[in-house]
Amino acid sequence: MSAGDYESRWLAPDVNAVWTRFLHVTHRLEHHIDRRLQEQHGITHTQYEILVRLADSDERAMRMSDLAESIVTAKSAVTYQINKLSEMGLVSRKKCGRDNRGIWVHLTEDGAERLEHAAPCILSLVRELFLDAINCDQAAELDKLLGTWSDNLDEHDRNPIGPPEHAGPQAA
Amino acid sequence: MSAGDYESRWLAPDVNAVWTRFLHVTHRLEHHIDRRLQEQHGITHTQYEILVRLADSDERAMRMSDLAESIVTAKSAVTYQINKLSEMGLVSRKKCGRDNRGIWVHLTEDGAERLEHAAPCILSLVRELFLDAINCDQAAELDKLLGTWSDNLDEHDRNPIGPPEHAGPQAA
């Protein structure tokens, strides 16, 4: 099983392993964080992410759509979560004058407080699990990779059929 | 790592960015693949993963538990999915003599065929989105990173309170 002689439809085993491992690890990371967050702070990872994004924004506010894109989920899911967070009092909706259909979601004082409370816990987790493993060079490298992946995804989103160079093995 | 003057509770902004980006990209990847798989082959990414694991196993069969661990989801979710796949005829359950409570899930001929059909499409996607971005050295580097992350997770699973060195900033 050497590397070079694989049909283009298959992945060389070593490369395949990297991909599999990638999936495995990302899922585990996700679960681990989610679990800890729920047990210790009573919020989901998605909810936490929403609070973070809000806190990082100017005015501590964001539009629903931007939130959806930033979290990478369907708009309807954001509506659902904002309802939840709103009931919890961590977030509040306000109309924005400029665009009458748009809605600004604001981080409330309670929300900010809850975040302050939860962040150290989860950040230390991220550090221990994820960041302590990488030094400066690796971080830069990883960041570059992430950038490329992101660009690839952009490319694919613009041109759903796939890059023309490959002439697309799509099972039409 | 860098920027030494941050409170230990917070992450230096650049490092934070890497983490955020990581989440963003992994989610997008997941969605993209899932979507394509559903549109073009009528199966979920989880289902596809299950088929792959089965195909890669000896005898093309696996136990439910192993499957659950391999896919990183709750056992109940596996039961659900295997029911689905079973209805579709891509998979079949068989008792194993040795352990009377255990169940072997086999990949059927139809399942193998369906996989053969779907794999090239999704693999080319993985290649384009994920693998083309990295050369051999980077792949090795990434693999090492994945290994470390995996080990960290193992460590945490064994010792849920977190590594003793940090004395744990848990918000009790």
Next chain:
DNA sequence: ATAGGATTGTTCGAATTCGAACCAGCCGTC
């Protein structure tokens, strides 16, 4: 001004996931 088309956020039903409770079968010890 206005029609056509895009964008914003919500609602709805279907699919999927999770965790806890549960039953059945295995295993070590007495």
Next chain:
DNA sequence: GACGGCTGGTTCGAATTCGAACAATCCTAT
């Protein structure tokens, strides 16, 4: 050989997600 503890799978209800359909609003070109 029976007992208590473990493990493997399933069932159940709750939570969350998605995509499609919808209503309101904005924007652009005429």
